[in-house]
Amino acid sequence: MKIPSTMPFFRENDIHEISEELQKILRNGRLILGPYTREFERNFREYCGVKHAVAVSSCTAALEIVLRYFDVKGKEVIVPTNTFVATSNAVVYSGGTPVLVDINPDTLCMDPRALIENITPETKGVIIVHIAGIITPEIEEIKQICKDMNLFLIEDDAHAHGAMINGQKAGSLADAGCFSFYPTKVMTTCTGGMITTNDDGLADYAISLRHHGVGKDLENIVNLGNDWLMDEISALLGIYQLKALEDNVKRRNEIARGYAEYLENIEQIELFTAPPNIRYSYYKYPVVLSRNIDKKKLIGKMESEYGIHLGSAYDPPSHLQPAYQKVFGYKKGMFPKAEGILKRVVCLPMFVQMTDEQIKYVLQSFEKVISNILIEEGRVNDSKYPSTELSAVAGIFL
Ligand SMILES: Cc1ncc(COP(=O)(O)O)c(C=O)c1O
Known part of the structure; x- marks a missing residue:
């Protein structure tokens, strides 16, 4: 018998209900941008206590969309060094330069002192990573630094579904949160991601960017986007995983x-x-x-x-x-x-x-x-x- 370091989990009753719902999706043929995606987004934003949740294909896509919204092209974004490379790669793919910084060994999270030392006139914002699902108490200090220096703050919530500080959920602690639903994570949709935010402009931009930059329809492309949609089957899994979270x-x-x-x-x-x-x-x-x-x-x-x-x-x-x-x-x-x-x-x-x-x-x-x-x-x-x-x-x- 082997014990893995992590494993996805679906409750027996949920497996049963998911199978029934899956048949409905396959029969009605609506595979993207349908009722399951809308329900998952509605439930997720209510769970996190934010105005908007936009489902996408991965956390990496979520990060790239948010970074593009904040227009990091040619600018620096500060990222802790102990994260999965997807965090800093997203800065690169958005046209920015990731500036890695040291961590506080007591929290495994970004050290606010290292953050201050690395701010330059080129710095546009910061990504904080709740590594292993640990929210650092120093997040208050980090938020204040960002506010004082006019920098955006993004949460990489890939590890932090359901983590809280002072009763406030991860995903509601900064300008935007980016979640992963990769199979190893606290909840999964096989692969998938979610953007959480109170910023109406970011939510609209994300809805456009995840579908090739769509405007009022696909004949009207208003942004340079990509194929970053979550499909209905993933959203169905997400609805059940969120119920169990x-x-x-x-x-x-x-x-x-x-x-x-x-x-x-x-x-x-x-x-x-x-x-x-x-x-x-x-x-x-x-x-x-x-x-x-x-x-x-x-x-x-x-x-x-x-x-x-x-x-x-x-x-x-x-x-x-x-x-x-x-x-x-x-x-x-x-x-x-x-x-x-x-x-x-x-x-x-x-x-x-x-x-x-x-x-x-x-x-x-x-x-x-x-x-x-x-x-x-x-x-x-x-x-x-x-x-x-x-x-x-x-x-x-x-
Ligand atoms: C901290 C962190 N950020 C981002 C990602 C990327 O997530 P995804 O695979 O959903 O793109 C991961 C995935 O392992 C991660 O651990």
Whole structure:
């Protein structure tokens, strides 16, 4: 038995209802821009507490549309280095230059000090990424900096469906939010994305751009757009995934509490704990390993000995990706805080349908691997778990 780092989840009853609705879509032949897309958008904007939600084909498309609206051509956009490259790639494809900056190791999010240091007369705006579903308490400071310096602020919400700060949902915290519904995410439409905003102009622009720049009809093209539509079948999946989102985020938080209760007692691990006014979505469950643990070895042993796949958030960060080094000249050592922390971060498996036995198995395997690595390296001389005890647990799954 293998335990993946993440997995999509559809409730049995939802699978049944989706199958029925799918037949209706196939019979009536309306495959784009129909009632399912409209319903998904209406429900999503109500869930996030914003005026508009515009469904698109991916988060990357959402980001590019919003960046084009803010006219970043020839300008700089500040992006944290620890994100998936899609965030900064969208700046490039919108004609701008991504300026990567360092992060706060305590939050894994953009460091407001690094933001201030990198603002130039060419800076047009900022993208904040709620990495792993963590909203940084420093978002208030980041918002204030953007306001004072007249910069737009976009949330990359690819990880943050259902995350909240002071009761306000991710997607409603900045000028625009860009969500991903890629299969690994907190909710999925297979592939897909959503723009959330209170800006009427942006909503109109997004509706045009996602469909080749359509004006009053396709004979009247008013913008240079692209094929960035969400189809009706994806929207149908989105409607059901959104209905389940609150329950699913609660379950993710429950799993996280189970993880935390156990891991708090392990000296070699540090956790990211949400302050009382913030709810993480727990797209991922990142932990920080002490410096004396070889991360590569730990990931390898978890996979080969226990069938458990660990994730990352993100290592290597964007500035160490070969393409970014080649095109923009980024080098190792430029963002010491990100480099220092990310090489010590691993993410434990996190998916809604994880059983309590699987959670226990992950935790005990993790502790065992850590203690074995320390023994092998001569740092301690005894394992807390005798191997027979753990293999009894492992036997359930392997
Ligand atoms: C932080 C972040 N931003 C953007 C994206 C791009 O999302 P999509 O695949 O929907 O374009 C991803 C996808 O993994 C992501 O993790």
